[in-house]
Structures are given as structure tokens and as C-alpha cells.
Amino acid sequence: MKFHVWFGALLLMTLAGAAACRKNAESAKADPLLSAYDTEADWNDAQHVVPLSFQQAQGKRIFYQQCVWCHADSTPAGPSNRSNLTPVPPLLNDRATLNAESDEYMQNIVALGGTAMGKSAMMPPYGRMLSAEEIRSVVAFTRAIAQPPYQPPARAESQYSAK
Amino acid sequence: MGKLTNRTRLVLAVSSVMFLAVLAISPFKDFRREWKQYKHSYLRFAQTRPDTKKLVADYRPDIDQIWLPGMNVVDRCTTCHYGITQASLADQSVPQPFRAHPPIPHNVRDWGCTICHRGQGPATEVAEAHKSTLAWEQPILPTRFIQASCGTCHYADLPQTPQLTRGRALLAGLNCQGCHRLPGVERPAMLAPDLTNVGTKVSREWIYKWLKEPRTIVDKDGNVTVNGYEAEDEPRMPKFRLTETELRGLSAYLSVQKAKAFVSYKLDARVVAAWTKNPELASQGELRFRQMFCSTCHSLAVTRAGETKLIGGDIGPELTKVGSKVNPDWLITWLRDPQGYLPHTRMPRYGWSDEDLFKVTRYIATKLTDPDLLTGVPQLGQPREDEIQLGRRLFLEKGCASCHVIEGLNPQKDFGPDLSAIGGKNTSELEFGASKIPHNLVSYIQAKLQDPASVNPAARMPQYNWNQPDLDAITTALLSMKGAPPTSALQNLVVPRKEVDFHPTGAFEEVYERYKCYSCHKFNGYGGDLAPDLTYEGSRAQRQWIVDFLKNPQTLRPTVVLRMPQFNMSGRDAATLADYMTMVLQHPAANPTAVDAKQFTLAMVALGKQLYEVKYQCQSCHTIGGTGGYVGPNLSNAGDWLTPAWIEAWLRNPQALVPDTIEPRRNFTADEVRALTAYLTTLRQSIKPQKTASTTAKHAATQGAGR
Known part of the structure; x- marks a missing residue:
């Protein structure tokens, strides 16, 4: 009899202890659009909405202030200036032109202008007006809305990395 | 000591084993702690990445904590969110909690996490840190309202937070301050039409x-x-x-x-x-x-x-x-x-x-009529005295008097609840009534905005029809109002709202008030944003051009629809306005005597034309005489419109004159600036002094599209 009481009490304690070890809380699957700082509808497909991070959202803001006039077909003010220009500037989501360029090249052409990079002088330099951070964010926005998505070039493994 | 029976031995043996097992529970539980599991899985995760060495360089197996005594921050979030500063983990495919924090203007180590994201910083369990518990009533702020946190310190509007700015504009524009006390939203002289007559x-x-x-x-x-x-x-x-x-x-x-x-x-x-x-x-x-x-x-x-x-x-x-x-x-x-x-x-x-x-x-x-406008309205007849008395009482009780003035009627002060600390309210301070919504601050604010009677059937607040972006914007603005300004032992964290005002006097004030220039134009930060900011108009435009424009407005930008009304202004009124602008609305950086237009030579003009057309290709954005781009203003009449001093100062640094202008700042040399100024001052286009009847008709029909 005594043995059963002891045993039962110990068993209960063990179970209570084991129950106290909780499982890891499962992380809820959040909708990426709800947790995005801002969004932008795909220019070719309005149903496809791209979530933007803070940096990309800043790029979007600067794009719609500075660049939209020549690098988009519709602007907040109505007609686009794009048709006035020769050569015609690429659209911002133009994958054939922009996905082929590196981030460094894109930052340089925004900062230094078309002339410095051997392109049309109609592209003015923005390096004295926008900060390096702002230019980076514009390029980040470009990458975010490129269709199909921009794939950064695979970086060669460092020759010093131990393998 | 008596002799132990086998049975007693067995009991002792079993109980000793059990006792040891119970003792082991505590270390086992400690080993199984949530944060330790995340630490281990971070190590496993880092092994799958190409830059493992960098990712685990500073790895420590214990609790990581950001302690900022000045701001009362003890944030252990980085214990599990270990990769937030690792740039290579920025990709969306990286599983949480290891993803890097997107680049923001503040350094995480200097500010901590809960300052912006809320939640319980010292907690070491997922549920306690993120969700509201009885001991800590401020749950994590959903990311789509995160701009509210910018607004708790940045009282001034930021270009980076459009949702917050929109929400603040809605609060002011919809006259919420008529009934509620809102920080930073002033009551204008008239909120809604005066109903005295x-x-x-x-x-x-x-x-x-x-x-x-x-x-x-x-x-x-x-x-x-x-x-x-x-x-x-x-x-x-x-x-x-x-x-x-x-x-x-x-x-x-x-x-x-x-x-x-x-x-x-x-x-x-x-x-x-x-x-x-x-x-x-x-x-x-x-x-x-x-x-x-x-x-x-x-x-x-x-x-x-x-x-x-x-x-x-x-x-x-x-x-x-x-x-x-x-x-x-x-x-x-x-x-x-x-x-x-x-x-x-x-x-x-x-x-x-x-x-x-x-x-x-x-x-x-x-x-502009509708014969059916009053269908369904009963014949009300002459108002009876008891109806009038009831109406007068209701006008005060329903809060009409908070926005509408009727002479001789004193509205109740602070008609609605004070909202100056609504964004920091704990869940236990909110009245949910019989509603079934989740008990947290965000649901409460949104339910109250969408249908005020849903949380309180006796609510006097009227019904609005929000669309989702506006609802979220106004929620963000309300969440940003956390009452007493955040302080730090080290620095004042509040970025104050810029106080703006413009109180002209004398003859100008009379004309300015009569034509209500400030309904559309801004002067020194005060006024509407429909039309150009005129704070420095006196530096920019020549006096005669201002007079001509006021008498006969026309658009300067090809893509902008002309919206400036023709006020049938007398010559005297136009001269009063132009005189005041040229005397007072001056920019300190544009010195009128800095450029002497007489020193410009023909060679400089020719060089300027060449720079404009070939080297800098300004025609990509500006129009001269019918050719050019639509982005900047039409320069066909620049010589009569702009002052040489403004052109020169503008070419050197446009942002110094108008900080938010989109004209990029170029790297012109001093000679180039002079040559371009010389060229632009020669551009003239005669404007017909009076429109003929046929051109005005055409003009009005097309809503004015340039000259």
C-alpha cells in the first residue's frame, strides 16, 4: 500500500515536470504585404503587388518625385516626357536593360549622369542633389519592381574561405 | 538501526531514482528554454549559409541584450533575432527570426527595438515578448502601423512616412479637433460654416x-x-x-x-x-x-x-x-x-x-439643379416653437456647436474624449462593451472609427465611411499620439513641428485677404498647397511680370492645368501685390545686385545657348518656343519672367532656394553659370495684353494648356 502511494506521488511529480517543458511557440505565417512598409503594383500586372521594405519604399518616393517624368509612361501630372526624348529612356521595370547592369553601374549613372557614363546627356547627374543613401534606395526600388525579378550575380567564393 | 526488509530497500531504491529524475527536470527545462532553442537553430542555420564564419563570428550562447539606461530600454529581442545586423541575411527567403532588419535611418544598437515595435523587451519567451500579457499591456505594433512609431518623436512631418502624414492630414482636415483634443492640431478660426444666418x-x-x-x-x-x-x-x-x-x-x-x-x-x-x-x-x-x-x-x-x-x-x-x-x-x-x-x-x-x-x-x-433633390422629404411647414427649442438643445448635445458657430450659443468645451494619449493606452483602460473584437488597442481604434456605436452604443461620434488606406492612415496617426513626449537622459528625442505663420499688414493684407491668396499659395509655410509656394516670389519674378500675370494669369508648365482664376483685378490691386512681393518676399541667398545684366556679352549668350542645347541638353525637360520637354517650366519668356539674380543663384544650387525642387544640382563652373544666365535673360516672348473673346472661349474650353 505504502509503495503505491510513494510511486503514485513520484509519477505525478514527474508528469507535472514534463508538462512544464513547453514546446517552441510556432511562428505564425504573416502575410508579406501586411508586414511590408509600402507596396507597389507590378507595372505590367496590376494584380501582382510587390511588398517593399523601408529602403525600397524610400526609393519609390524619390522615383515618383524625380525620375517618373522620363522613366515611366504615366506620371502624376499626366503626360510623360519620355516620348520627347531621343534616345528614349528605359522604363524603370525594363528587365532587358536594367537587369543586365550591376548595382554599382546603376548608382554611378544616377550620381554622375549620362555624359559621365557614355550615355545620353539628357540624363542629368543627381550626385549633388541626392545622397548616396537615397541613390542606393532608388536602385533598390528598381530591383524590387523588375519583372522577372532581378538576380544578383553569384559572387565568387573568396579564395581564402576554408572549404 | 533495524534490519531493512527487501520491500523497504526496493521502495528506497525506486524513490531515489525518481528523486534523481525529478532533480533532472530543472536542468532539462533550462536546456529546453525557447531562446536557447532559437540560438541552437541559428547555429544550424548559419552552417547552411556560404558566409558561416562571418555569421557566427560574434556568437555567444547566452542572452543578448540592448540596454539603454537613458531611454529605459532593456531589449532582449536580439537574443533570438540574432541576424538583424547581418547584411547577407536581408533576403525575404531567410526564415524569421534570423532575417536582417531592413536598412532604416536609425542604428538598432543605439535605439533598441521596443522604442518602435513595442512589445515586452526584457521577455525571453515568444508569447510574452510579442503578445499582450497581463503584466505587460503593450503588444507588438503590427508592421503596417509602424510609421506611428516615427511620429511619437518626429512631430514634424517626414517625407519618409507618407501614411502617418496622410493620417495627420485627415485628422486635421476632417475637423476631429472640433470635439477631441489632439496634440499639434490647431483649431482654425472657422472649422465648419458659421450658421448664424x-x-x-x-x-x-x-x-x-x-x-x-x-x-x-x-x-x-x-x-x-x-x-x-x-x-x-x-x-x-x-x-x-x-x-x-x-x-x-x-x-x-x-x-x-x-x-x-x-x-x-x-x-x-x-x-x-x-x-x-x-x-x-x-x-x-x-x-x-x-x-x-x-x-x-x-x-x-x-x-x-x-x-x-x-x-x-x-x-x-x-x-x-x-x-x-x-x-x-x-x-x-x-x-x-x-x-x-x-x-x-x-x-x-x-x-x-x-x-x-x-x-x-x-x-x-x-x-446645376436636381428636381429630385428633396424627394422623400416631408412637408415640414412653419417651425413650431417646441421644435425650435428641441433643435437648440440638440444642436448643443449632438456636438454640432463644436464645429459650427451660431452667434450667442456657447459650445461645451472638450466635447469628445481627449485623444492626446490614445496611442499609449493599455488594453485594460479601454471599454470594449459587448463587442466581439479582439481586445487590443489597434482593434479598438479601428472599430471605433468604422462604427462608433459598435464599442459604445451611446457614442455621440458620427459615422464615417472610410476606405482601408485612410482607415489605416488615421489609425497610424492616432497610435503615434502617446501623450507625454519621449525623453532620454541623454538628449531630447522630440523633433518639433515647425511653427509657421504669415501675418502681412497694411495695404497688401487687405488685398491678400480679399483674394484669399493663401487658400492655394503658401507664404512662409502658411497656406494651401494647390499652387506654387510664393515665399520667395519677389526674388524669383520681375515686378512687371507679376503685375501682368495677376491681371492675366497663364500657365508656365506645359503639363500643369491652369487653375489660377482671373480675379478681374484692378491695376492698383495688382501693383499693391507686386510691390509687396518684390519688397518683402525675398530669398536671402539671391542677392539682387549680384548679377549685372549689362556685363553680359554676345559671346556669353552664344556660349550659354550652346551649353543649354548641346552640353547639358536642358531641352530634355524645359521648353523654349515650342520644342523641349514637359518636366520643368517653359523658359520661352525667362528673360521677362525671372530676375537675373534668381537665375544665377538657381543655376548654382536650386535646392538652396527651393529645398524640394526636382531640378538636379549640376556641377556648373562659374563661367558656365554666367553664360547660361546671359542666354536665359535674352529669352523673350511677347504676351498679348488682353485676350480676345475667341481665344478666351477656346482657352476656357481646353482648360488652359500653356501659352
Whole structure:
């Protein structure tokens, strides 16, 4: 009899202890659009909405202030200036032109202008007006809305990395 | 010691084993702690990445903590969110909690996490840190309201937080400050129309209809949407829940508000006689209506391709059916002198002639009407004394008096709850009533905004029709209001709102008030944002050009629709405005004597032309004489329009003059600046001093598209 009481009490304690070890809380699957700082509808497909991070959202803001006039077909003010220009500037989501360029090249052409990079002088330099951070964010926005998505070039493994 | 039986030995043996097992529970539980599991899985995760060495370089197996004693921050979030500063983990495919924090202007180590994200910083369990527990009532702020956290310190509007700025603009624009105390939102002189004399303007039936359904226009299916049409903004007058008796009482009370005896303006009888029989009366009236650019501030419903939309500005009320609303005699008197009826109106006083007044009022009274406007409104008859008394009481009790002024009526102070600390309220401080919504602050604010009666059936707050972005924007603005400003032992964290004001005096003030320049233009940060900022107009434009423009406005930018009305301004008024601008509205960086236009040589002009056309290709954005881009202003008349000092200062650094201009700052040399200035000052284009009748007609028809 005594043995059963002891045993039962110990068993209960063990179970209570084991129950106290909780499982890891499962992380809820959040909708990426709800947790995005801002969004932008795909220019070719309005149903496809791209979530933007803070940096990309800043790029979007600067794009719609500075660049939209020549690098988009519709602007907040109505007609686009794009048709006035020769050569015609690429659209911002133009994958054939922009996905082929590196981030460094894109930052340089925004900062230094078309002339410095051997392109049309109609592209003015923005390096004295926008900060390096702002230019980076514009390029980040470009990458975010490129269709199909921009794939950064695979970086060669460092020759010093131990393998 | 007696001899132990086998049975006792067995009991002791088993209980010892059990005891050891129980002792082991505690270390085992400690090993199984949530954060330790995340630490282990971070190590495993880092092994799968190419830059493992970098990812685990500073790895420590214990709790990681950001401790900022100055700001009362103890944040252990980085214990599990270990990769937030690792740039290579920024990709969306990286699983949480290891993903890098997106780049933001603040360094995480200097500010901690809970300052922006809320939640319980010292907690070491997922549920305790993120969700509201009884001991800590501020759960994690959902990411789509994260801009609220910028607003707790940045009282000034930031370009980086459009949602917050929109929410603050909504709070101010919808007159929330009429009933609620809101930090940083000032009460203007007039929130809603002064109703002291409203009985002379509209009928009792119209008041009844308006109170019952403020959006007077119902679409063909009988559905009431915002103003009946697709309109971008929520109308300022919300819908109150009123019973039939209340509607009768309020309409009776308002229809007898005739404090000032109404003196109708008598039009010249000869003008009336000459035009009454003219079949072109209404079409001529419409033409003048358009030429006066009424649509800059007022909208009209226009049906194009089967779709009806409101087109026009939102500074004044929508006018599609105003002919059925107002008393025609009142309309003439109003148009002639709006400030005589409402001292604080934003409507300018135009220099109408009797002929114009007659034509335009006939147009409004005959064309902008709706015979069905008052269908469904019962015949109310003469207001009875008991109805008037009830209306007067309701006007105060329903909060009408918080926005609308009636002379001699004292509104209750602080009619609605004080919202200056709403964003920091704990869940236990909120009254959820019988509603089934989740018990947290965000749900509470959104439910209250969408249907005030859902959380409190006795709520006096009127009903609004939000769309989701506006609802989220206004929630963000409310969440940003956390009461006492955040402080730190080290520094004052608040970035204050810039106080702006502009109080001109003298002759300029009289003209400025009469034409209400500030309804559209900004002066020193004060005024509307529909039209260009005129703070430095005196430095920018030449005096004679300002005078000519005021008398005969035209657009300078090819893509911008001209919206500046022709005020029929007298030469004296134009000169008063131009004199004040050239004397006072000066930019300190544009020294008028810095450039001597006489020193420019023909060679400099030729060099400037070449720089403009070839080296810098300014024609990509600017138009000269018909060719060029649409982005910047038309420069065809730059020599008569801009002062040489402004051109020179602008070419050196546009942002120094207008900080948010989109003209990029170029790297011109001093010689290039001089040559371009010389070239631009030679550009002239004669403007016809007076428009002929045919060109004005064409101009108005196309809504003005440049010169």
C-alpha cells in the first residue's frame, strides 16, 4: 500500500515536470504585404503587388518625385516626357536593360549622369542633389519592381574561405 | 538501526531514482528554454549559409541584450533575432527570426527595438515578448502601423512616412479637433460654416435632407456612396444618427437662424432686362463660370463615357446640385461679397460685374439643379416653437456647436474624449462593451472609427465611411499620439513641428485677404498647397511680370492645368501685390545686385545657348518656343519672367532656394553659370495684353494648356 502511494506521488511529480517543458511557440505565417512598409503594383500586372521594405519604399518616393517624368509612361501630372526624348529612356521595370547592369553601374549613372557614363546627356547627374543613401534606395526600388525579378550575380567564393 | 526488509530497500531504491529524475527536470527545462532553442537553430542555420564564419563570428550562447539606461530600454529581442545586423541575411527567403532588419535611418544598437515595435523587451519567451500579457499591456505594433512609431518623436512631418502624414492630414482636415483634443492640431478660426444666418440661405426641407443624409447625391441604384460619386476624399460633414423628431427639431432651429437682416443685392435692371430674353444666357453663364476657374476649388459631377465622376477641387463644396439648394437672391449677394456673409470663408471676392453676376447665377440656378433633390422629404411647414427649442438643445448635445458657430450659443468645451494619449493606452483602460473584437488597442481604434456605436452604443461620434488606406492612415496617426513626449537622459528625442505663420499688414493684407491668396499659395509655410509656394516670389519674378500675370494669369508648365482664376483685378490691386512681393518676399541667398545684366556679352549668350542645347541638353525637360520637354517650366519668356539674380543663384544650387525642387544640382563652373544666365535673360516672348473673346472661349474650353 505504502509503495503505491510513494510511486503514485513520484509519477505525478514527474508528469507535472514534463508538462512544464513547453514546446517552441510556432511562428505564425504573416502575410508579406501586411508586414511590408509600402507596396507597389507590378507595372505590367496590376494584380501582382510587390511588398517593399523601408529602403525600397524610400526609393519609390524619390522615383515618383524625380525620375517618373522620363522613366515611366504615366506620371502624376499626366503626360510623360519620355516620348520627347531621343534616345528614349528605359522604363524603370525594363528587365532587358536594367537587369543586365550591376548595382554599382546603376548608382554611378544616377550620381554622375549620362555624359559621365557614355550615355545620353539628357540624363542629368543627381550626385549633388541626392545622397548616396537615397541613390542606393532608388536602385533598390528598381530591383524590387523588375519583372522577372532581378538576380544578383553569384559572387565568387573568396579564395581564402576554408572549404 | 533495524534490519531493512527487501520491500523497504526496493521502495528506497525506486524513490531515489525518481528523486534523481525529478532533480533532472530543472536542468532539462533550462536546456529546453525557447531562446536557447532559437540560438541552437541559428547555429544550424548559419552552417547552411556560404558566409558561416562571418555569421557566427560574434556568437555567444547566452542572452543578448540592448540596454539603454537613458531611454529605459532593456531589449532582449536580439537574443533570438540574432541576424538583424547581418547584411547577407536581408533576403525575404531567410526564415524569421534570423532575417536582417531592413536598412532604416536609425542604428538598432543605439535605439533598441521596443522604442518602435513595442512589445515586452526584457521577455525571453515568444508569447510574452510579442503578445499582450497581463503584466505587460503593450503588444507588438503590427508592421503596417509602424510609421506611428516615427511620429511619437518626429512631430514634424517626414517625407519618409507618407501614411502617418496622410493620417495627420485627415485628422486635421476632417475637423476631429472640433470635439477631441489632439496634440499639434490647431483649431482654425472657422472649422465648419458659421450658421448664424443659415436661414437666409437654404430652406428647412434642404436642412432636413442634409442632416438625414449629408451626401446629398444618391446614385441611380439608390446606393449612397461618398457624395454619391467616386470622390477621393471623405466629406467633412459626417453622418449623424438622428431620429425623425431630432431631424425636425434641428431643421426647425436652423431654418430660423437669421440674425442679420438679409439685404439682397439688386442687379442693374437694364442688365437683367437685356439678358433675360437672350437664349445664350445659360451658355454664357457657363462660360464665365469656367473662365473664373470655379472648378479650382469646387467640383461638379461630370458624366464621361457612362461613368460619372466628380471633377474639380475640394477646397469649396461640391456644386452639382447647388441650384436646388440655395436661395437665388442669396447666391447673388454671396458671389458679390462672400466675406459679408461668412467672415472666415476661403472664397475670394471676385470683381464681378452685374452682367457676370446675372449670367453666372442664372446658370447655377437653372443648370446645376436636381428636381429630385428633396424627394422623400416631408412637408415640414412653419417651425413650431417646441421644435425650435428641441433643435437648440440638440444642436448643443449632438456636438454640432463644436464645429459650427451660431452667434450667442456657447459650445461645451472638450466635447469628445481627449485623444492626446490614445496611442499609449493599455488594453485594460479601454471599454470594449459587448463587442466581439479582439481586445487590443489597434482593434479598438479601428472599430471605433468604422462604427462608433459598435464599442459604445451611446457614442455621440458620427459615422464615417472610410476606405482601408485612410482607415489605416488615421489609425497610424492616432497610435503615434502617446501623450507625454519621449525623453532620454541623454538628449531630447522630440523633433518639433515647425511653427509657421504669415501675418502681412497694411495695404497688401487687405488685398491678400480679399483674394484669399493663401487658400492655394503658401507664404512662409502658411497656406494651401494647390499652387506654387510664393515665399520667395519677389526674388524669383520681375515686378512687371507679376503685375501682368495677376491681371492675366497663364500657365508656365506645359503639363500643369491652369487653375489660377482671373480675379478681374484692378491695376492698383495688382501693383499693391507686386510691390509687396518684390519688397518683402525675398530669398536671402539671391542677392539682387549680384548679377549685372549689362556685363553680359554676345559671346556669353552664344556660349550659354550652346551649353543649354548641346552640353547639358536642358531641352530634355524645359521648353523654349515650342520644342523641349514637359518636366520643368517653359523658359520661352525667362528673360521677362525671372530676375537675373534668381537665375544665377538657381543655376548654382536650386535646392538652396527651393529645398524640394526636382531640378538636379549640376556641377556648373562659374563661367558656365554666367553664360547660361546671359542666354536665359535674352529669352523673350511677347504676351498679348488682353485676350480676345475667341481665344478666351477656346482657352476656357481646353482648360488652359500653356501659352
